[in-house]
Amino acid sequence: MDVEELLKEQRLKVTPQRKAIINVLESSDGVLSAQEIFTEVIKILPNINFSTIYRNLDLLLERGILCRITPESGGILYELRREEGHHHHVICKKCGASIPLDYCPMGNIEKELSRKGFTPTEHRFEIYGYCNKCSKKIKE
Amino acid sequence: MDVEELLKEQRLKVTPQRKAIINVLESSDGVLSAQEIFTEVIKILPNINFSTIYRNLDLLLERGILCRITPESGGILYELRREEGHHHHVICKKCGASIPLDYCPMGNIEKELSRKGFTPTEHRFEIYGYCNKCSKKIKE
DNA sequence: CTCCAATTGCAAAAGGTTTGCATTTGCGTT
DNA sequence: AACGCAAATGCAAACCTTTTGCAATTGGAG
Incomplete structure (x- = not known):
């Protein structure tokens, strides 16, 4: 870069x-x-x-x-x-690694929101847990 | 209550x-x-x-x-x-109203996460915007 | 009613972030 | 290459939110 x-x-x-x-x-x-x-x-x-x-x-x-x-x-x-464009993050609580996630859940609930008359402007979807490396370390 | x-x-x-x-x-x-x-x-x-x-x-x-x-x-x-049990929130940025949402996106990405070896422990999904009442007020 | 652990109020500390201001610096213009 | 100025920086102090230690108070079990 x-x-x-x-x-x-x-x-x-x-x-x-x-x-x-x-x-x-x-x-x-x-x-x-x-x-x-x-x-x-x-x-x-x-x-x-x-x-x-x-x-x-x-x-x-x-x-x-x-x-x-x-x-x-x-x-x-x-x-x-x-990453270019909209995405969410998967974050390791141990090492702080951040993995981008293309999946976005908003598409699945837009109808429900518009039925409620709610106009979304922003949202957040974040997943926390342990990455591949850190999961293994914890099990050992 | x-x-x-x-x-x-x-x-x-x-x-x-x-x-x-x-x-x-x-x-x-x-x-x-x-x-x-x-x-x-x-x-x-x-x-x-x-x-x-x-x-x-x-x-x-x-x-x-x-x-x-x-x-x-x-x-x-x-x-x-x-609400009982797991749920997410839809929050109005103007009046602070909080609408509970039963939908949870985690089911849709569990496979993708396990493929990556990531073990999720927590997640957040929050939607911000304007509720029915406040949307109307803004348009007027 | 008594007693003790739980809870509270107070004051001070801690922690993270922001702000005002004088100085410095990047960079467009000459 | 040098100039000039708005932008950016360093410093110190202020700010705001949250936490903590401690003595006094209180809820509720026995």
Whole structure:
């Protein structure tokens, strides 16, 4: 992925901070908290501030470069949007791995909703559990 | 609903604070934040403290008396669990009305998950939009 | 009625996120 | 290549929500 290109497409300035944040997210195969992102980015840019992290996460989320996940257990997690178009996530509670899922349940209930007069604008469908690797570890 | 009975079933002490919290949730037809619950309960019990609200929300949630909703936009919302068994929610972004939904999409993707070796433990499916009443108001 | 564990109120702390402001910097323009 | 300015950053403080320790109170079993 060309991070500079990605930022330019969005007419965002290419700063070392933004490149570091995106690179950290890219090199992770799962979801990360703001704290985890900060911990990694500060290794690259020792002077970076938490407010820069938050401001950029918000911005990148707005521009559709990131996805945000809010697990039942609380907290907010981010990941790089790797898939084109609408999709959902399957997330491992142990290692944080995020697996994209093309299936979307909305088609199955649109009729029921319109019968109720409800106009859906957004929805979320997230699955939590243990990935292939972590399931095996737990059984052992 | 007999609030005292509900608490006794769970072997929880029947305190005025708990009764007030449940009554507030019962008289709302939708989801409420901890702050909103506090604002209502303090009208009934002027001395109640925020920590009592939080402690009881956690407790009632554990016991399955409440449901917790965490919208994409952030924040945590609570509602009285009115339905028996597993269900999802359709929530109006304007008035907060919560409509229970019996449909659950998990059945449709269990095979795909097991093919991936993923063991699901929890999931969430929430729909946001505008209810019948609020859709009409917006159009006008 | 008595007694004890459960519950509450209070105050302070903790945790995560946001904001105001002065400084710096990316980058379009000259 | 240098300039100028809006955008972005770092810093510190503020904010908001939630949690915690502790002493006082209270529900309800015996």
